[in-house]
Amino acid sequence: MxxxxxxxxxxxxxxxxxxxxxxxxxxxxxxxxxxxxxxxxxxxxxxxxxxxxxxxxxxxxxxxxxxxxxxxxxxxxxxxxxxxxxxxxxxxxxxxxxxxxxxxxxxxxxxxxxxxxxSGMTITGDLFNMYVFLEITGLAAYALVASGDRGRSAVAALKYLLVGTVGASLFLLGIGYAYIGTGTLNMVDLGQKLAESAAVDPTLAQAAFALIVVGLFIKVAVFPLHTWQPDAYAGAPDTVSALISALVSTVAAYALLRVVYTVFGTGFLDANPVAHSILLGGAVISIVVGSLLAVSQNEVKRMLAYSSVSQFGLIVAAIAIGNGTALVGATIHLVGHAVMKGGLFLSAGLVATETGARTVDEFDGLVERSPVGAGAFGVLVVSMVGVPPTIGFAGKWYVALGAVEAGAWSLLAVIVASTLLTLAYFGRLVERMFFREPDPESATKRAGATNATENADAVADGGPRSASPGMYATVAGAAVLAVALGFAAFGYGDHLQPTIDTLLLSP
Known part of the structure; x- marks a missing residue:
């Protein structure tokens, strides 16, 4: 095998x-x-x-x-x-x-x-090769964001390139410090040598941790290192927005979890409270500020982008909690967020294709004009808020339970508050989509704009004039998965627990 x-x-x-x-x-x-x-x-x-x-x-x-x-x-x-x-x-x-x-x-x-x-970032056991795959991922993502046929796409890609390069450079510098201190790049071997505190200069280990974590914070889009994300998600073609929102930060967050516990381990975090504070501080700020920024957005894709800042803050919080329950929750939420947020971006693209609606103000009566798009969007929103039995509920439940087990009551309060804020910014969309009548005059104007020019803005290189069965099937499938995975999540958590327990035992 x-x-x-x-x-x-x-x-x-x-x-x-x-x-x-x-x-x-x-x-x-x-x-x-x-x-x-x-x-x-x-x-x-x-x-x-x-x-x-x-x-x-x-x-x-x-x-x-x-x-x-x-x-x-x-x-x-x-x-x-x-x-x-x-x-x-x-x-x-x-x-x-x-x-x-x-x-x-x-x-x-x-x-x-x-x-x-x-894929390479996911399965590599070598820290330098994780950097190589991180760079491949970054370069490809920059190009995909720039594939839109608008100037906005090019500007967003340039900003993503500049900020992403800083993140990759910090990650590489951290690897350099780790190699100087240990003479190895294999992650398991690194973990074993860093655990031998007498053999490694603690200053080198601390510098390596700080640089690697901050570099990955940029890739994950942890506040205030998130500045590339709203522009990239909003400026990219809808297909690209869905792909990178579902996978790029997700794999970067996985890399953060893997490096923190395979390379540095719980012993390092216990011995270096500042390292733990970096994780916890970044998590709390992202959860709160990301949610507040999402509430204030009118453009739907930017609102979804700031929502991701908050949701990944929750995952970083689980990494900071550092017990088995929280890390299982982090993994489940990574999977759930990929399905939910990717589905939301695709649903938003379907809605824009059919109606031209791209702002919150334009979502009035959307269920009448784009029933499949609005229906899928509504189900995915319910999952994002964390209503049982969806996958969004399962991930948050595990993380919250992990916080309780760790006695992190203040962090639990932040998680609950973020759920209420998520309800606030998504609730206004649901209210407009399902409980308001469409404005006939503005709907006509939007439809005309879509047929003439706005549809070309939605996609690049020959976008659709109407939705296809594949587009409908994809958004409907994401909505179904958000519910189905919720039923499977707890059984999956039991299967994953031995792997997480082994990870936490890493030196």
Whole structure:
């Protein structure tokens, strides 16, 4: 089974190369290539996940070199979960993109390169190679954001590039300090050597932690290092907004969890209260300020972006709590947020395609004008708030229970407050969509704008004039998953718990 591990990265890379090369022979063939590669990758990811949960940790060392000198790829219950998530979400978004666009072969080549980078970050057991895959992911994401045909997309991509480069540079500097102190880059070996406090200069370890965590905070979009995210999400084509909101920060948050507990461990956090304070402070500020900023937004995509700042603050809070219950909750919420937020962006894109509505003020009576889009949006909003039995409830329940077990009552209060704020900014949308009558005059104007120019703003390189069955199926599927995964979450948590317990025992 270990020989299958590298294919989790090799398949999307091959798909990227084939999609690009196919453009020479036949334009617009990239979508079919990307779908084929995504189906193959999902099969690989599913097979690895079944083995990881059934038989335990799977290891593969590239080139046959012994660990820690060889590049190690690792699949356990945690990384298998994120790997399946990456494969499944990227395939689902492709169903939407068939009609919505962008449609060029170059777009799909970069799309699959992003999937390869995310997959590599998920399964690498080597800190430097995590940086390499982080850079691949970043470069692909910048290009995808810029694929919109508006100046706004280009400006958003430039801002994302500049801020993202700072984050990657800090991450690399942190790796450098860790290597100077230990002489190794393998994450498990790093953890063992850092645990031998007498053998490692504590100042180097502290500097490495601070730089790596702040670098990943930028990638996750933790406040106040979130500034790239609202512009990138709002300026990108709807397909890209859904993809990067569902996966890019999700995998970065997974990397944060993995590095904090595999490389540094609970012993480091206990011995360095400032390190714990960095995690906790970033979490609380993101939860509160992200929610407050979301409440004040009128553009729907920017509101969803600030909502992500708050939701990832909740995940960082779970990492800071650091017990098994909270970390299971963090993982469940990572999966749930990917489904919910990706689905919300796709639903917003479907609504804009059908009605031209892109601001809160334009959502009046939306259920009459876009019933599928409004219905899916409503279900996903209910899940984001955390109403049982949705996946949003399950993730928050585990994190809140972890806070109770840790005696972190003030943090529990922040989590409850964030739920109320989430209800506030999403509640106004629900009220407009379902309980107000549409304004006939403004609806007519929006429809005209959509048919003429605004639809071209929604997507790049030949967007739709009307929604397709694939677009409807994708948003409806996300809504169904948000509920179905809620029923499965607690059983999944029981299966994941041994992996999390092992992670917490890392030196």
């Amino acid at each position: 270990s020989d299958l591990v590298p294919f989790a990265v090799a398949v999307p890379i091959l798909g990227s190369l084939v999609a690009f090369a196919a453009g020479v022979l036949r334009s617009k063939s990239g979508w079919a290539v990307a779908v084929a590669a995504s189906v193959a990758q999902l099969a690989v990811a599913g097979t690895l996940a079944a083995s990881a949960f059934g038989d335990g940790r799977i290891e593969y060392v590239v080139g046959g070199f012994e660990v820690p000198y060889g590049i190690e790829l690792v699949v356990d219950g945690l990384s298998a979960t994120i790997l399946v998530l990456v494969a499944a979400v990227s395939l689902g978004v492709l169903a939407y993109a068939r009609r919505a666009g962008p449609r060029s072969n170059a777009f799909y080549a970069i799309y699959m390169l992003l999937v390869a980078g995310l």
